[in-house]
Amino acid sequence: MDTKNKGFNTKLVHAGAYEEHFGSVVTPIYQTSTFAFKNARHGADCFAGKSDGYIYTRIGNPTVKAFEDAMAELEHGFGGIATSSGMSAVSSVYMALLGQGKHIVCSASVYGPSRGILERDFSRFGVEMTFIDTSDLEQIKNAIKENTTVLYIETPTNPTMQITDIEKASEIAHKHGVTVVVDNTFSSPYLQNPLVLGADAVLHSITKYINGHADVVGGVIVTKEEELFKKIKASMVYLGGNMDPHQAFLTHRGLKTLSIRMEKAEENAMKVAEFLENHPKVDWVLYPGLKSHPQHELAKKQMKGFSSMISFGLKGGIEAGITVMDNVHLAALAVSLGGVETLIQHPASMTHAGMSKEAREKAGITDGLVRFSVGIENAEDIIEDLKQAMDKI
């Protein structure tokens, strides 16, 4: 079914599923590593890009392609590249766009390993890097140098919830020929479309909202143009970071309910954020949906909703945070986010433990910060769980 001119929910359910599979309503799992060519000429044509046939699952697979096409449509891009993990998406983009003597400008507060792989690995190959608060456009202007090739933005940032103006940041970057990449994991295409706002590539850890059920690890990249698509896809294929067919099947199944999951999670998150903001033991709350969030107006303009990630600090600092984390019952004390279940975790000792304390403090990831991923349970049960845990402080 051609879903190009259909609404978002119709795309969620039907996009990508237009190939003939014996009338199967759902794209089947093509659990095969390789594909037989019709003859030698056909094989040569597939490799030369003159025929559309499949070659080898690391390069392409119908189940994976259905998911990639759906994501490309939802993100308004040229094409999708599904990967084995979100980090595989991040590293494929870095591998394609960075090189010796090249420079990347990156949000200081991003998912720990997205920064860690630059500092630990890409630095060994002569890549230069500057970490800044990309929500401050002046800092972007000042950080771009002659050899800058990439502006890498996470918005909202993990876990500090800073919002970067994608449209304005892209304008600045494009004046200098810099490629803009946005990690859209915290928003999903339901809430934010970076390519429409001016970015050149968007990526996701599909482990989070896209799949939504905490049972798959994976990633996806969507580019606006064909040229960039080919460049990143080639790096992904050589790195061997492809998504496998079973992963793609599960992820595509999860994707179909993205809207209704996001709506419910956001409705719950707003209630949880308000509860936290009014609780006497809470020092501060960061949720883009709260008027107190420093970029609330920008979030309203750029996003269709505020997602369901909340960071907060307690007056009793990290000790109080540990009491809460050790005493919740409904919320699981676990990393990851964006699933149907509520999770709580401590970035300084968990997701961002790989960063130096100094870098964390500079990025706003303080020891007292507790991160909460609100699920789709009943809001009153999530709040009751937090309340009884906070009573123990």
Ligand code: LCS
């Ligand atoms: N980008 C963002 C914004 C993320 O939050 C994560 C993972 C990744 C990329 C990497 O994706 P993965 O390889 O794990 O699929 N974030 C995690 C987190 O906050 N807790 O655990 C994983």
